[in-house]
Amino acid sequence: MNVFTASTRAAAIAIGALLLSANAAADGKLAIKAGKVVQGPGMPEIDKGVILIENGRIAAIGADVKVPWDATVIDAPKLVAFPGFVEAHSARGMDRPNENIDPAAFLSVRDSIDPVNFYFEDSLRWGITTINIQQGNNCVIAGQGMVVRPMGITIDEMTVKTVSGVKLSATPKAGMSAATQAQALRKAFGDLQRYLEQLVQEKKDGNDRARREALFQGRDLEGENAKGRAMEGSAWKVAGLELIPRGEIDEKQVPLLALVEGKLPAFFYCGRPMDVHRALEVARDNGFLARTTLVISPACYKAADVIAEAGVPVVLEGPVVFTETDPLTGAETEIFVPGELKKKNVRFALSSANTTTESLWFQAAQCVGRGMTKTDAVASVTTIPAEILGLGKQVGSLEVGKAGNVLLFSGEPLSVTSWVEKVVIEGKEAYDRSKDVRVKHLMAGKAPANTQAMGGSASAEKKVVCCEGEDPAEHAKHLEAEAKKKDKGEGEDK
Amino acid sequence: MSVYFGLAIALLAGAPQEDKDRTSWTISAEWVYTAAGDAIEGGLVTVSDGKIRSVSSGDGGQLQCFAVTPGLVDLSVRIDRGWNAVEQSREVTPEMRVVQALDWFDEGWMREARSGVTTAMVNVSDRNVVGGMSVVVKTAGASPQARTVKADSVLYGAIGSAPSSSNHPAYGRPDDFYSRRPTTRMGVEWEWRKAFYDAALAQRDKSKQVAGTTELQKVLAGEFPLMIQAWTTQDIRTAVFLKEELEREGLGAPRLIVDAAAEAWREPDLLVRTKTPVVLPPFAPQGRTGEGSFFALETAAQLDAKGLLVALSGHGARQVSQRLAYQPGYAMRGGMTFDAALKTVTINPARMVGVDRRVGSLESGKDADLVLWSGKPFELSSAVIGVLVDGRLILDPRQANK
Structure with a gap:
């Protein structure tokens, strides 16, 4: 497999994963409950704030926003909401x-x-x-x-x-x-x-x-x-x-x-x-x-x-x-x-x-x-x-009437140790770090099983990427499982 | 705060004249991180005649800031590594000393000093297989003698593609400089092994003694460490296997340190097995770094958790955000605790090359090398606002606090 197809496929897989959740709240209502909401530069911070997004726009924001019964809810009491950059x-x-x-x-x-x-x-x-x-x-x-x-x-x-x-x-x-x-x-x-x-x-x-x-x-x-x-x-x-x-x-x-x-x-x-x-x-x-x-x-x-x-x-x-x-x-x-x-x-x-x-x-x-x-x-x-x-x-801060572009940080927004956990763009969940294949690769060097991400040295690319670094017994098990999948026609290459 | 710190640095020349040679200070901070035991909230560091006299609770210091850490130690500072920092007439030159090629006035020293690096090890360039002897120096000071912390600190060399790059065999008219060996990676490895076997042979037969044999013999005797640049996992393996082979053959017990060990995450057990300390290169935003290696963000945290001695390095980066002062922040982003990250740029590297009696932590009797921070150390939203080297003020925090 040449580099081009490898990278294209990795991108397709990654984007596919992102899209799975993308339409969850399409054109509907999304309520984000965050531990803290930072509305924007020079604006007040709201403890335990709620951002209600309707049809892609912020409909309400504050500590006492009533969440409609039909809204999808992202409950993130430990995360900090911040406007998208x-x-x-x-x-x-x-x-x-x-x-x-x-x-x-x-x-x-x-x-x-x-x-x-x-x-x-x-x-x-x-x-x-x-x-x-x-x-x-x-x-x-x-x-x-x-x-x-x-x-x-x-x-x-x-x-x-x-x-x-x-x-x-x-x-x-x-x-x-x-x-x-x-x-x-x-x-x-x-x-x-x-x-x-x-x-x-x-x-x-x-x-x-x-x-x-x-x-x-x-x-x-x-x-x-x-x-x-x-x-x-x-x-x-x-x-x-x-x-x-x-x-x-x-x-x-x-x-x-x-x-x-x-x-x-x-x-x-x-x-x-x-x-x-x-x-x-x-x-x-x-x-x-x-x-x-x-x-x-x-x-x-x-x-x-x-x-x-x-x-x-x-x-x-x-x-x-x-x-x-x-x-x-x-x-x-x-x-x-x-x-x-x-x-x-x-x-x-x-x-x-x-x-x-x-x-x-x-x-x-x-x-x-x-x-x-x-x-x-x-x-x-x-x-x-x-x-x-x-x-x-339209964008740049979290205010009523603006686009619902919200980041959910794991900690203080400007800290080097914080991570973007979720990204909502116009009320749609665009990114979820727990589903991000490539962030795992950047962090640990290893891609999760059954995915192929970019990276690795020339020497490493010759290895079996799926379970690289694991012990030989694990590898053998994996190969066996792969073979079975192929028999059933579930291989990645169909 | 109305004055920007960048400007404050420009104004350093305007620091009071009487402070230029002053080596006694009291420094107080909301947090003093000693890298030896617990952090002190509301701490006071007393410095006299260039040495730390006491570290305790207290306030009202002559210099004040949010946090104090020990001066940072970089074992792979890569200052002044031009063509005159490696002798290319031969591939194995252990007798060469990089200290002879140092430009003590290189602007790189000040660049490092004002960003918090107070102790730096300079190694020969990676264009030779066995390059020569490194030196540990202070980044500022009155004279080369005063600045030298440890001469002949390690024997430095490289495995990988760097020592053989651009070399070619002497076919046709061998009229250019690169008509030399090794031309392949296996040639590089062969040079390493031959050098050590020859040195061991010369131990028994003095007539086989040549220039550099002594240094190699001292490495085999464990007198000083052997530091090898090895970016990829393949190169790290080669370095570790070389060490194990020399031990197995009864030739000696080299104290190996792997430099630029970007891919140490791939086979950490190799390093654990041999208790090999590692120096990591600067973190790369997309993972890819030197010699095609991939540097995973969790590497430092992972190796530290396995009990390895880990040090970070800034490689003499010109960009402020890539310098050593911010590398622990990226390690923390990869899951390392603050305390462990602090050690990777202070006491760990000091221990690796045996200068921990003088530098690497804030303890009574050690050199007064201190970094003063505007906020929590290693955060990009904090800056190094003050630096002391041997008690001398290199960067004045009073300018930033104005």
Whole structure:
């Protein structure tokens, strides 16, 4: 069996296990009774609280909530309920995160997301219930991202928001310099402007090439698409655009036009402090600054003043501590980046895209360790990313009317010894640690019987994974049992 | 608390000048974890002339914090392991001493010191089979002499793919550096056995004595431990079998320590049988780590429960959350108790290399190596806010408390 089929099957088994419980409370009522309910950053904690979720939304929350007779109940007197974490920007879970065409705003990560990718399973294990998937940082203008929940085996089941914004990068993509990257960014918008001007000119000249092309491509030319609309936006305008029925505009240019008209959010990557200026300039010159979020590396704290002045929020990618090396002496200084951002009043969300702990939870815990208040630290992984995604009223805290995205922790939510025991997404049980095959493997190295999980050294993979490490007598018994099963046609390979 | 600790570290240079050489302090904390007996709630540690004078109940110390632990001990700190930290002209170089290659001014020392590591063992790089002699040093101090805790602490070497990686046999024009042996894992194992058999032979026939024989003979006589890097279970087996073979043949009784024993969980009984102490590498979020090994999260807890001496290591990680100070937290996540986890970074490693009389616990008469924490030690939501090495303030907690 090659590695690919082994891992695919492991994923299928794991996700199958997750799905077993997924529909228990579908569209019904779910009551979670927790030892403690932490509603969200800066909100009161409720001892022995009850969260009642109806049709995916929180219908009531408090200590004295009456549980309807027909509600499914999760009784967890020893667990702590907490809002699901929100990932403001991630380039994982996709076939390939980077698209080589630029500009590629007409593409969508929808076609690239692999629902059985382990990343989504990992996310559940770490308590992340809402994820904005964007293309990778190695781009000029990449495709459109979308917001998903790490649940379900088709992209439609996973979708929370079909379009979350367009990804851009101010950091040179591989093989480009800062100058060519800047030129490519300018060219994309310059090309858009020239294209629109040409359309208007052709329309004035009575040339119906655009219309014929639209018809040939089978584009929708009715309803709103039949109407022309003057160009909106704050930066530059093409006079006479109202003459062009919107359906006649090339689909490849539509998302960029939406960006310029201020109708789409932008996630702009800045890998170095110098890139911050470039990103803000491009966003300002093309009228989408108000809808821009910068995705920054830790070094970009140096541009915190500029970011604060522009008033844009940021997603911090990478470790929370940046090590500055003095070029003369080689002496190192540790800079706590969220602390610097906070001082300059830059709104920031943390990201699990880091090589250290790979989770939002531990990132937030480290912020507390460095002197940040728990309220601010928790906000940077719940409410602030939710607001950045335009979902501030939907997710990020446990409040009536918001989505029923609830984590049940085994202990204090920011403690290294706590585990996410259960995850509820929109009232459905999405994760149960006791049924998590792979967590057992990560913990003990051994996968439970009759499952196959990833991991193990090259030498170990040659062994019988099912009962590896057990004594030979156990192994023999197991093989016998397997043989019997095969006789009855219950083998795993049928 | 308005000042962020990261900034406080930058401001350390601003600590009062008269405190720079001061080696006498009183430190009080809500919890003093001694790693020798029970924790003391509301404890006071008195330090004078760089030594611990007393550990007792009390308050009102000149330095205050939430918790105090002994300075951390890392047996595989991997500082300064560049190409000049291993002699590659031969594969077996037990006579080489890593102390000769140390850069005492490497910034890595401060990186370790301010994150709580006060005692570190530096080993030669794993590119040789039998690499050479390690040294145990303090991460800060006035001079190399003052910083050295134990010279010739262990003989260090490696089993696995590292010593043979990039080597190739001398075919064609043998004009590059890597035209050397061993080129396979079995070659690595052969080098190990040949080295020890030759050393044993030279014991009887002095004319067979070559450079490095003495060190190998001392290992056989059990004068200092033999530390072997072995990530995978296959490599751990080889190390243990080598030790058992040498014993069986009557050549000696090497005191084996396995370093980077990521897959020790696979066959713990091998290690229990031979009472082999293990040093574990940093925890890996997805389990996968060096040389293709898989490091299960419960490993430390499991080995400790079986009575093995376990130490954790940070491998000189640059990221704060991967450094030694946070490794016990991950071990606790894998089921270890706090008390056991504390020992894996203090007294256990000190005992393994025989420096426990000086460091590893808070006891009267020991070196005043202390770590001061803002909260419960090893939690990611706690930070190391103060560090003392031999009574000297390396990181000033008063900056963080301001």
